[in-house]
Amino acid sequence: MKLASIHFYPVKSTSGHDVGEAEVQPWGLAGDRRYIVLDEHGVILTAREIPRLLMCLPELDGETLTLTGPHAAPLRVTPTSTRSVIDMRNTPVELTDCGDDAAAWLTALIDRPARLAWLDDPTRRPVDPAYGRPDDRVSLADAYPLLLTSTASLAQLNDWIAETAVERSEELPEPLPMSRFRPNVVVDGADAAFAEDGWKRIRIGDVEFRVVKSCDRCVLTTVDTRTYTKGKEPIRTLAKHRRWDGKVWFGRNLIPEAPGRIAQGDPVAVL
Template sequence: MRLASIHFYPVKSTAGHEIHEAEVQPWGLADDRRYLITDERGEVLTAREQPLLLACVARVDGGTLTLTGPHAAPLRVTPDDTMSTVLVGRTPVELTDCGDDAARWLSELAGRPVRLKWLDDPTRRPVNPDHGRPEDRVSLADGYPLLLTSTASLAQLNDWIVEGAQERGEEAPKPLPMHRFRPNVVIDGVGTPFAEDEWKRVRIGAVDFRVSKGCDRCVLTTVDTATYTKGKEPIRTLSKHRKWDGKVWFGINLIPDGPGRIATGDSITLL
């Protein structure tokens, strides 16, 4: 098995980037999901509710965030010293505001008043204690530092989707791309689809990870990133083949046992 690709997302629920190597930090990949967007109530706003956020491309260069989108000129973001408490998952987290210019830029894209927030101190947010250790930390990802998926599992899922379409007398759809699932690391060479469900610990290159839990999937996976519209897949098919505990599942969540670097092509070892 090998590491096929690496992905990170500077602003939660905006476009991601594929990179060839990455620094693994205790709370996730370097620069992954250190920013998020809040709505007019001060609550986290994601592409689940506002798919057009996926049209925002956020880039980090030397610690400076630049936003690019289809609606306005690129904007360099400058956080100010205003802080507020935002409920991220089930945890109140102190976040730094990124100023009125960023708020106006993103509000125009979203079509509603929003603000951009920054997690200046990534040690501030603990992992769910039910699936981690007291010292484990996570940035602004949904719950855990990294998400792993496998190409074998996606191939099986796409086969199931085609089978379902044929049973309904519909034309076979195009295969779903992996980026619908917003992974951090994608593994190739897994012999059996969904074998990762049973993994407990895994080494990528020289970095060890614990598997905290499987990843239950939400409506965000149904958003077509070319049209920003929602469909029925993959939730419809996952509900048929991969549903238990009232949820549907694809991928596994990882917690690093220590820092290090990973690169495309690294070997994968089960521990």
């Protein structure tokens, strides 16, 4: 197997980037999900409820973040000294506010009050102790440092989606792109679809990871990133083929054993 592609998302729930190589840090890929959008009360805003957030393309130049979008000129973000604590999946996390200019830029994009906040210290947030060790940390990703998917599993899912359409006498849909699932690393060459369900440890290049949990999927996967509208897939078909514990599943969560670098084309080995 090999590493087919690498992806990171500087601002949670906005557009991401495909890169040829990346630094793996204890809490995730360098630059991945260190910023987050909040409402005026400090509640997290995501593209699950506000698909227009995906129109924001954050650009990182070293430590400097610039927001680009269709509604306004690019904005260079300047964090302030103001801090607040938000609830991140039942864990309090202290964040740094990114100022009124960023707030106005995002508010204009999504047409509701919004502010940008930065996780200046990524060692603050622990991983769920049910699946991680006491010293495991995660950025502002939903729960774990990295998400892995496989091309074999996506191909099978797209076949199932086509079968569902035929059964319902619907127009045959275009295959879903992997971007719907917002992975960090995509593996090619698995010997079977969903082979990753059984993986416990893997090595990508020289970096080892624990494979700690399957990823339950939400309505964000149904948002078409070209039109920013929601459909029924892939949730409808995942519910038919990949439903257990009251959720639907696609992808696996990873925790790195140590920092390192990975690159597109690196060999992937199950340990």
